[in-house]
Amino acid sequence: MKTLKSNKMKTIKLLAVLFISTLIFTSCEDDRNDDDGEDEEELITTVNYRLTNGNDVVTLTFQDLDGEGGAEGTYTVSGTLAPNTSYTGEIELLNETESPAEDITEEIEEEDDEHEFFYTTSAPGIEITKTDMDGDGNPIGLKTSLVTGPSGSGTLTIVLKHEPTKPNNGTSADAGGSTDVEVTFDIQVQ
Numbered sequence: 001m002k003t004l005k006s007n008k009m010k011t012i013k014l015l016a017v018l019f020i021s022t023l024i025f026t027s028c029e030d031d032r033n034d035d036d037g038e039d040e041e042e043l044i045t046t047v048n049y050r051l052t053n054g055n056d057v058v059t060l061t062f063q064d065l066d067g068e069g070g071a072e073g074t075y076t077v078s079g080t081l082a083p084n085t086s087y088t089g090e091i092e093l094l095n096e097t098e099s100p101a102e103d104i105t106e107e108i109e110e111e112d113d114e115h116e117f118f119y120t121t122s123a124p125g126i127e128i129t130k131t132d133m134d135g136d137g138n139p140i141g142l143k144t145s146l147v148t149g150p151s152g153s154g155t156l157t158i159v160l161k162h163e164p165t166k167p168n169n170g171t172s173a174d175a176g177g178s179t180d181v182e183v184t185f186d187i188q189v190q
Contacts, residue, residue, distance in 0.1 A: 044181045046094040051087035062183040080188040083151050089144035117141025118159040118172040125149010138166040148189045157184040
């Protein structure tokens with residue numbers, strides 16, 4: 001009888017130690033996930049899309065320094081696009097609430113398999129092609145080629161998706177994932 005009681009006490013002690021160990025392990029694991037910052041969403045306050053053809057540079061800029069929920073962001077376009085012309089495009093994302101401004105573009109480059117830009121336009125004859133690829137050969141969209149058509153006006157929308165389905169059919173709707181940023185500019189070709 002004494003042996004049975006002794007074994008029962010040893011079993012209870014062992015279960016208690018295992019239970020406490022599990023709690024400590026789970027707690028430590030949760031702390032690591034909270035501290036690594038990998039899943040933390042970056043604040044994007046500024047989007048610059050530069051279109052260059054020789055000395056002709058047109059920059060589309062969105063800026064919202066107080067983030068979502070505050071004052072409305074501002075949209076500026078530095079000029080008009082020339083008709084029937086090819087431009088090299090490059091996008092830059094910044095967090096200007098920090099000093100110096102944090103370059104979010106670098107994070108997109110490092111995590112290129114988890115991001116993709118999508119460009120749509122209502123301006124007649126404009127074609128935009130993504131010219132950079134991630135390690136698996138899927139488009140990213142940090143660099144583009146933009147070719148204008150005849151004179152006209154319309155909008156140009158830029159969407160950055162986080163964890164999109166790759167490959168996809170080239171539309172943000174097909175890509176899924178979550179939207180990190182979406183901006184729409186009024187543009188003119190003349």
